[in-house]
Amino acid sequence: MTRPVLAACAAVFLLLALVPLLESNYLIDLFNEIMIYALFALSLNVIIGYSGNVSFGHAAYFAIGGYTMAILLTTYEWSLLPAFAAAVAFSFAASAVVAYFCTRLTDIYFAMLTLAFSMLVWGVAFKWRSMTGGDDGFVGVDVPAFIAERVPFYYFSLVVIGAAVAVLWVICHSAFGRALLAVRENPIRAGFVGINTRLMRWWAFVVAGTFAGIAGSLFAMVHRGMYTESAFWPESATVLIMTLLGGMYSFFGPAIGAASLFLLERLTNEYTEYWPLVLGTILLAILMFLPEGLAGLAQAIRRQILRGR
């Protein structure tokens, strides 16, 4: 990790750690949710930005992690660690199976297959009322007592997400991450130099699904519940927009995208109930004028300044 990046990360982490000092419940919840969605978007970017495939069903693994956590903590009264481990294991297993099938395809068929699997997960969450609560949602998750309060939970999720992002960073910047980029840029040539492209894409999918599951399990705890909307396809589209808004060709871009989108949504809701309309318009503008997202815009501005000197 280059020194400025490391310094910036430490600064962001510190600033986030200071949020509870503001003593605003609203802000603590807001930042907690932003962090969760930032992890969700970063995980999706392993598939999109690094392996070059578009997943249109990433919400499935978020939901699997969330529902597993909610059900194990509440219905089966497991303690935190085993439940968390199981949530990670479940989203790992689910994405491992789905990835096995999806990596057989590319392009539009890959996207459609991920969508189909996510709709299957949604269907199960919707219909398995006795387990998931169906369309009423799973309400009233028993969060362990030591993190039941708002501030302890915030620090818990800050530590978990910080660790998860660090691990993701290491994965993406390892030899594995470099090889993934090679697969994205030119799968045929990557195959010629001896990279097993399908296996690489499988791993990218599994890493992404597992970390989405971690984000989902935190989501279930912060909301004290889990709802079928989290598995429905527009949720997958929303996290895609976050990734795109931030910029999928940079590691931290999606996190910036998640934060921007969240803040924008809160801001818009102050003035109008038509947030989707605003979001759609923003999305159109990005697609037409900013295809590399905010991170791409920042880079372009930096290049302009350097050239001007």
Next chain:
Amino acid sequence: MDSIIQFVQQDLGNPGLAALLSNPSFAFIQLMNSFSQAMNLFIIAAGLSLIFGVLRVINFAHGAFYMFGAYIVYSVAQEWTGNFWLGVAAAGLGLAVMAVIIERGLFQYIYDKEHLMQLLLTFAVVLILSDVAKIIWGTDQYSVSYPAGMKGAVDLGVTFYPTYRLFLIVVGPAIAIGLWLFTERTRFGRLTRAATQDREMLSALGVNVPIIYTGVFILGSVLAGIGGGLAAPFNSPTPGMDATIIVDCFVIVIVGGLGSIWGSFIGAIIYGLVFNYGSVIVPNWQDVFPFLILLAVLLVRPWGLFGKPEGGNA
């Protein structure tokens, strides 16, 4: 036969399947329900498939077009004129206008972009249109009455069956044949098929390709509008109907093969049969079965039953 029914009823504990086996008219009604649902879905899915076949864009906004069709029928037929058919005509016309604006204003810029860009652009249109619909029609659930003369039921010998649903069963194949004649027998249809094969060559031969694209997009969107209009009497226009229908349409066009009209036709019938018999045999889980079929097809023949494999799908 009786022993089989008894076995199903008592040992399998499946009253739905037993009823299907023991009561022919019940089984027949399920068959007719499958066909009428299938034909309505076919009209919408055929539009989606047609657009993909030529423009190579998977249009998520197709579901929103369907919803607009249903709302327009409500406004024109229910509130304004009282004539259902005028409402359906207005739905088709309204969607044609929307299609021109959306294709010329947005879609024409993304034909050579990546799939991700295309998917997200159509999703942006979904977001905008669903809110526009909320602004115009609010969040109420509206009911649209059946057209005059189609409110009752017809005696089919075996059983009585609702006239309007029977009408849908007739209209579906008629539209399928019409679309087939259009693509196979008319000059415009030939040009659309040529555009699917080689856009640049067609353009080099002096054909105005952008007009063909616009034309196909209008045709596909009008089908969504008419499909939504025809669905309005039994599927009350309400927010959120766009998100549900688009997934059904994806299942149908991918099972049948993207870009193939007869593929969508067969895909819709498979969907209808699985959904309706599934809801009797395994109640409550009927929504999940279509996705299982979709998965099976994507894994064995990703290009669908009637589609052709594309290059580059390793």
